[in-house]
Amino acid sequence: MAKILETLSTYIARIEKIQHQMEKPIVLSTKVTMPTLRDGHIKKVPWPVFRYVVRGSLTINDSIQVNEGMWVIIRANTSYKIDTKSGYMCITGYNKSSQCLSSQPGGKHLIDE
Numbered sequence: 482m483a484k485i486l487e488t489l490s491t492y493i494a495r496i497e498k499i500q501h502q503m504e505k506p507i508v509l510s511t512k513v514t515m516p517t518l519r520d521g522h523i524k525k526v527p528w529p530v531f532r533y534v535v536r537g538s539l540t541i542n543d544s545i546q547v548n549e550g551m552w553v554i555i556r557a558n559t560s561y562k563i564d565t566k567s568g569y570m571c572i573t574g575y576n577k578s579s580q581c582l583s584s585q586p587g588g589k590h591l592i593d594e
Contacts, residue, residue: 487518506559507545510552537569 499515502508533552540546541561547553549569555561 503554506556507541507561508554508556509545509547532571532573534569534571537565537567539563539565539569539571 495515496503499513502513502515505512531552531554532547534547534549536549538546538548541553541555541563543562543564545553
């Protein structure tokens with residue numbers, strides 16, 4: 482695994498490489514393949530706005546299943562509804578930082594390529 486310092490420019494470069502995978506209004510983590518940043522054992526989600534399901538599951542628009550450990554992005558101005566049978570807990574984030582912080586020496590991340 483290579484080590485990189487994730488800055489705004491490296492983040493943009495990673496996103497540009499997989500932009501063609503992001504054309505749908507609702508995108509699931511299982512439908513996107515790209516290098517993953519790691520900070521120790523923690524995988525870092527590469528988008529500034531998302532829902533990451535940490536417990537339970539949900540269904541979007543009656544057919545898109547999002548299970549624990551998956552993330553989903555819903556583009557602006559996309560109509561959707563969320564249903565859940567068991568309930569769910571998710572992390573949502575809006576990151577305006579120009580650098581993704583890491584606990585690794587030098588602030589670097591491991592990247593799966």
